Amino acid sequence: MTSAARPMTRQRPASERVIEVLLFLAASVGVLTTIGIVVVLAVQTLEFFLQVSPIEFLTGTYWSASIRPYAWGVLPLISGTLLVAGIALIVAVPLGLLAAVLLAEYASTRQRNAIKPILETLAGIPTIVLGFFAINFVTPNLLKPIFGDAIGTFNALSGGIVVGLLITPLIASISEDSMSAVPRGMREGAYAMGATKFEVVRKVVFPAAISGIMASIILAASRAIGETMAVVLAVGTSPNLTLNPLESTQTMTAFIVQISTGDTPQGSVQFQSLFAVAAVLFTMTLVLNLISNRVVARFRTAY
Amino acid sequence: MTASTLRPGAPAQPRFEPELARRKLTGTLFYGACLAAIGILLMALLLLLYDVLSRGLPWLDWDFITGVPSRRPANAGLMPALIGSIQIALMVALFTFPTGVAAAIYLTEYAADSRVTRILRTNIANLAGVPSIIYGIFGLALFVRIAGFGFTVLSGALTLTLLILPVVIIASFEALKAVPDAQREGAYALGASRWQMVRGALLPAAAPGIMTGLILAMARAIGEAAPLLLVGASVFVTFVPNPLNGAYTVLPVQVYQWAGRPQEDFQGIAAAAIIVILLLMLFLNALALIVRVRLSRHIQW
Numbered sequence: 001m002t003s004a005a006r007p008m009t010r011q012r013p014a015s016e017r018v019i020e021v022l023l024f025l026a027a028s029v030g031v032l033t034t035i036g037i038v039v040v041l042a043v044q045t046l047e048f049f050l051q052v053s054p055i056e057f058l059t060g061t062y063w064s065a066s067i068r069p070y071a072w073g074v075l076p077l078i079s080g081t082l083l084v085a086g087i088a089l090i091v092a093v094p095l096g097l098l099a100a101v102l103l104a105e106y107a108s109t110r111q112r113n114a115i116k117p118i119l120e121t122l123a124g125i126p127t128i129v130l131g132f133f134a135i136n137f138v139t140p141n142l143l144k145p146i147f148g149d150a151i152g153t154f155n156a157l158s159g160g161i162v163v164g165l166l167i168t169p170l171i172a173s174i175s176e177d178s179m180s181a182v183p184r185g186m187r188e189g190a191y192a193m194g195a196t197k198f199e200v201v202r203k204v205v206f207p208a209a210i211s212g213i214m215a216s217i218i219l220a221a222s223r224a225i226g227e228t229m230a231v232v233l234a235v236g237t238s239p240n241l242t243l244n245p246l247e248s249t250q251t252m253t254a255f256i257v258q259i260s261t262g263d264t265p266q267g268s269v270q271f272q273s274l275f276a277v278a279a280v281l282f283t284m285t286l287v288l289n290l291i292s293n294r295v296v297a298r299f300r301t302a303y
Numbered sequence: 304m305t306a307s308t309l310r311p312g313a314p315a316q317p318r319f320e321p322e323l324a325r326r327k328l329t330g331t332l333f334y335g336a337c338l339a340a341i342g343i344l345l346m347a348l349l350l351l352l353y354d355v356l357s358r359g360l361p362w363l364d365w366d367f368i369t370g371v372p373s374r375r376p377a378n379a380g381l382m383p384a385l386i387g388s389i390q391i392a393l394m395v396a397l398f399t400f401p402t403g404v405a406a407a408i409y410l411t412e413y414a415a416d417s418r419v420t421r422i423l424r425t426n427i428a429n430l431a432g433v434p435s436i437i438y439g440i441f442g443l444a445l446f447v448r449i450a451g452f453g454f455t456v457l458s459g460a461l462t463l464t465l466l467i468l469p470v471v472i473i474a475s476f477e478a479l480k481a482v483p484d485a486q487r488e489g490a491y492a493l494g495a496s497r498w499q500m501v502r503g504a505l506l507p508a509a510a511p512g513i514m515t516g517l518i519l520a521m522a523r524a525i526g527e528a529a530p531l532l533l534v535g536a537s538v539f540v541t542f543v544p545n546p547l548n549g550a551y552t553v554l555p556v557q558v559y560q561w562a563g564r565p566q567e568d569f570q571g572i573a574a575a576a577i578i579v580i581l582l583l584m585l586f587l588n589a590l591a592l593i594v595r596v597r598l599s600r601h602i603q604w
């Protein structure tokens with residue numbers, strides 16, 4: 001992607017070389033960060049595994065890091081995380097895709113200018129504000145009237161709903177780009193065959209844009225799994241191997257916050273467990289991001 | 304008007320547009336669903352704003368802005384968190400600006416399209432997908448422990464810099480890419496070296512985009528809480544922090560602490576603090592817009 005233009009001079013003064021080296025170093029910060037993250041998580045997780053068996057960690061169904069007897073089965077934290085992310089996707093996929101279709105296919109320029117800021121504002125809200133909204137509005141005013149006493153003050157559902165709001169703009173914007181990239185000629189061909197607008201969207205635009213749409217959903221899932229502040233207030237602090245969205249649970253991110261804000265002494269097993277949980281979280285989001293890249297590369301149709 | 308009415312007695316012909324009415328109805332319903340989706344999002348946004356404003360406005364006054372946190376909500380104030388947030392945002396800008404712009408310049412202007420640069424670019428895209436709390440854990444290990452900066456504003460700002468750097472690099476990259484090649488060629492035609500071209504022709508032309516990206520990154524830094532919880536943003540700070548030494552807090556962490564308490568009054572001051580965060584972000588967004596318009600006034604091609 002270098003520019004076509006190049007300087008005419010052949011000899012370059014030493015200062016130019018120094019500048020180039022400095023610029024390269026700046027560009028390498030990202031790679032060094034990635035390596036650093038992997039090394040820190042790996043080393044600290046190994047230290048944790050010297051005290052807790054990896055098999056117990058990965059297959060155990062009970063997690064208790066603050067109350068004796070301690071138990072280090074990470075599955076309840078994973079199930080809590082997946083539960084919240086699943087609810088978030090149930091909220092965000094229809095909302096995000098419908099918004100994307102509206103923007104890409106139906107909206108006039110004026111309507112776009114009215115709709116885009118709604119999504120951008122939603123995307124820009126600090127996530128702690130959504131957590132506040134979950135405990136102060138979603139649970140008491142929206143969920144309590146529906147579920148009554150069946151729903152707890154802290155529950156996975158309210159956390160999932162606000163995380164859904166948070167990832168909707170991501171799905172909408174990537175899917176919209178992908179739908180807008182479908183060439184006009186394909187739509188016009190379908191119209192010429194007598195298709196209605198909805199049929200063009202469903203049978204031409206949607207299949208042609210599927211790689212971008214899938215990628216957006218996978219990225220959104222990754223974002224939901226890693227989200228912290230929107231869930232930490234809402235879902236509670238009880239790791240719970242359940243798929244009941246009305247119960248309190250705990251996500252991996254919320255556990256990390258609980259340990260780091262408590263007075264857990266550094267170097268204790270509890271504190272080390274934070275790194276092991278973070279390693280699981282990092283691996284899950286990394287795998288999703290890589291899959292998303294693959295989906296785009298694999299199913300991209302060049303028009 | 305169907306075929307059978309044209310020729311009485313002829314067998315009924317299949318209609319040219321089967322079930323058009325039903326198909327159009329499906330389309331209308333779908334369009335309605337699209338509008339409903341936007342309606343739901345707008346409604347959620349308005350409810351959120353209403354909830355925050357109705358709870359927070361009664362608590363928002365000058366004493367609240369200038370006071371320090373207290374165990375009694377009526378006496379509590381925001382000063383340490385507000386100063387902490389501003390210190391963090393300024394330091395993040397200070398660290399991110401040179402590094403992010405330099406990285407983007409390297410990637411657009413210097414790097415040949417080699418394996419190394421492909422790795423650099425893919426890596427930046429992947430970093431943007433790493434959960435923010437993971438950066439907190441890395442910052443804890445690197446800045447707090449290994450570098451020995453401790454739980455200070457400096458550690459917090461460096462951690463957020465790593466988090467926000469990919470965003471700034473991508474924004475600067477786009478801004479540099481948008482400068483037409485004629486600008487580069489013009490500078491080279493005058494005998495400029497590559498760096499002279501970058502400094503004299505490219506950076507002024509790309510400045511609006513770069514500055515906008517940087518200001519929006521500061522807005523992002525002001526809203527971040529999760530990584531800072533790991534690098535020492537404490538939940539109860541009653542003094543204005545010294546950036547290089549000692550405990551600090553920031554606005555979103557203060558909101559987290561207050562909102563985590565069951566008493567209704569603490570929810571009120573949490574909402575008031577949220578209003579302050581949103582106003583700061585609004586201010587930065589407006590600033591980004593003004594900078595963009597003013598800086599691009601003289602650029603025409």
